[in-house]
Amino acid sequence: MTDSVAEEQALLQAVADGDQRALQTLYRRWQPRLQYYVQSRLGGDAAAAQDVVHEVMLDVWRQAGRFEGRSKPLTWAMSMAHNKLVDYLRKWSREDSHDNVPEPEDHEEGDTAAAIQGSQEAAYLHHCIRQLPDGQRDAIQLAFFDDMAYPDIAEVIDCPLGTVKTRIFHARAQLKRCLSALMKGLCSLDEPDGCSPRPS
Amino acid sequence: MKHPDDDLPAFVNGTLPASDREAIQAHLAGCEQCREEVHWLATLREQMQNDPLPAVNEMGMARLMKAVRDEEKQTATSAPGWWRGALAAAVLVVVAQFGVITSQWQQETVYRPLGETVEDARIQVRFVETASEAQIRELLDRVEGQIVAGPSALGLYLIAVPEGASVEQAATTLRSAEGIVEQAMVESAE
Numbered sequence: 001m002t003d004s005v006a007e008e009q010a011l012l013q014a015v016a017d018g019d020q021r022a023l024q025t026l027y028r029r030w031q032p033r034l035q036y037y038v039q040s041r042l043g044g045d046a047a048a049a050q051d052v053v054h055e056v057m058l059d060v061w062r063q064a065g066r067f068e069g070r071s072k073p074l075t076w077a078m079s080m081a082h083n084k085l086v087d088y089l090r091k092w093s094r095e096d097s098h099d100n101v102p103e104p105e106d107h108e109e110g111d112t113a114a115a116i117q118g119s120q121e122a123a124y125l126h127h128c129i130r131q132l133p134d135g136q137r138d139a140i141q142l143a144f145f146d147d148m149a150y151p152d153i154a155e156v157i158d159c160p161l162g163t164v165k166t167r168i169f170h171a172r173a174q175l176k177r178c179l180s181a182l183m184k185g186l187c188s189l190d191e192p193d194g195c196s197p198r199p200s
Numbered sequence: 201m202k203h204p205d206d207d208l209p210a211f212v213n214g215t216l217p218a219s220d221r222e223a224i225q226a227h228l229a230g231c232e233q234c235r236e237e238v239h240w241l242a243t244l245r246e247q248m249q250n251d252p253l254p255a256v257n258e259m260g261m262a263r264l265m266k267a268v269r270d271e272e273k274q275t276a277t278s279a280p281g282w283w284r285g286a287l288a289a290a291v292l293v294v295v296a297q298f299g300v301i302t303s304q305w306q307q308e309t310v311y312r313p314l315g316e317t318v319e320d321a322r323i324q325v326r327f328v329e330t331a332s333e334a335q336i337r338e339l340l341d342r343v344e345g346q347i348v349a350g351p352s353a354l355g356l357y358l359i360a361v362p363e364g365a366s367v368e369q370a371a372t373t374l375r376s377a378e379g380i381v382e383q384a385m386v387e388s389a390e
Contacts, residue, residue: 020268024346027261032253039254050260057264062271125247144245149215165206172209175244 008073016065023061030074031057033146034081040141041085041134052088056081071155075148078156082138128178136171139164203227203234212241258337262347262357269349321367322348323359323374324385331380339377343370358387 008029014022034056039049059080067076129137135157142153153164181187204224210216211224228235323345327336340346343361350357361370367386374384 020265020348023268024261024265024348027264028256031256031260035254035257036251050257053257054260054264054267058267058271061264061268122247122250125244129248141248143209143213144241144248145251147213147215147245149213150210152215168209169206172241176240 005072009067009069012060012064012067012073015061016067023057026060026073026077027057030060030077033074034077036145037078037141038081038085041138042088048088052081052084055084059084072152075152075155078142078146079158082156082158124179124182125175127182128175131178132171132174135159136167136174139167140171140175143168203231205234205237208234208237208241212238212245255334255337257333258340258347259333262350265348266350322387323361323367323371324383324387325357325359325374326355326382326384327357328380328382335377335380339374339380343373345370345374359384 011022011026034053038052042048138157142148150164154161345359345361347357348360371384371386374381
């Protein structure tokens with residue numbers, strides 16, 4: 001167990017005992033990460049994301065005593081954030097498309113690693129990440145932004161381990177296709193609905 | 201060996217168990233295709249992590265702590281008899297320590313468990329209306345202060361500084377923050 005996980009377990013125990021300062025410490029540690037995760041799923045809506053994170057941290061206060069230590073504390077909190085997010089999206093009738101988005105027409109992949117190394121190219125990557133179905137975007141973000149292990153990702157997004165692997169696999173392929181299409185000018189950053197190649 | 205495609209993301213983000221890691225490294229030594237995939241995934245990870253995390257939302261924390269206190273109040277009013285007695289004792293302690301503050305603090309009572317220590321002094325602050333969250337956060341970091349209550353109806357926040365720190369000095373620093381702090385006053389619980 002890492003020092004930071006042990007520290008957070010101790011903080012959660014203190015929160016369970018009613019220690020408000022421990023809650024503030026956890027808030028300082030977790031809020032930026034929770035905010036980033038939720039906000040990116042809400043299309044950048046910072047205010048809505050703040051509301052969701054507020055609810056998550058309030059649940060941390062209410063439910064700290066129920067944390068059983070079977071996962072990392074942050075994974076537990078991220079899992080609550082994911083559930084709140086799903087509830088929020090359901091409430092506002094936004095569709096969670098998961099993996100049901102049709103695959104775009106395949107075209108030859110270029111050097112997609114080179115495509116995301118420059119600053120202009122970073123915009124390509126952000127564009128392509130935004131085009132991913134929600135389930136794939138969650139999985140790839142938790143894997144590469146949060147450096148989470150597959151079992152932790154599975155707990156956060158509440159799905160089997162195999163589904164996590166499948167989503168990451170499809171996300172990688174989709175990102176490559178999207179970046180390749182942008183590099184070749186087959187689509188542009190202005191296109192809101194993805195990077196399907198333009199008809200010739 | 202079959203291409204370990206599913207394991208490459210975990211290899212790149214450092215979460216693959218050590219034994220599997222060695223097997224992947226051995227495979228990579230002889231597989232150009234997988235080396236390229238690892239390079240692409242590493243670049244992807246690096247680029248994603250270049251995105252800065254947002255700063256801590258101090259106002260969000262104040263909002264959370266207010267909600268927590270409100271819940272505590274709710275619990276107190278619906279608590280069974282023996283617990284109500286213990287809470288009443290706790291309230292007496294807290295009210296004694298926060299006597300001055302509570303009168304100006306919209307009669308907002310803070311409930312704390314018996315035996316919890318309360319700092320001797322805190323600072324009551326009113327921020328300038330146009331002060332940004334980033335300015336306030338930077339200022340609070342400078343005095344190592346934390347918002348523990350507020351805003352009251354009068355727009356006042358209560359700032360706690362760490363045990364051992366000079367409250368007077370922190371208050372002076374806060375007062376000297378022109379354009380951010382309108383007033384800062386040390387409140388003693390004695």
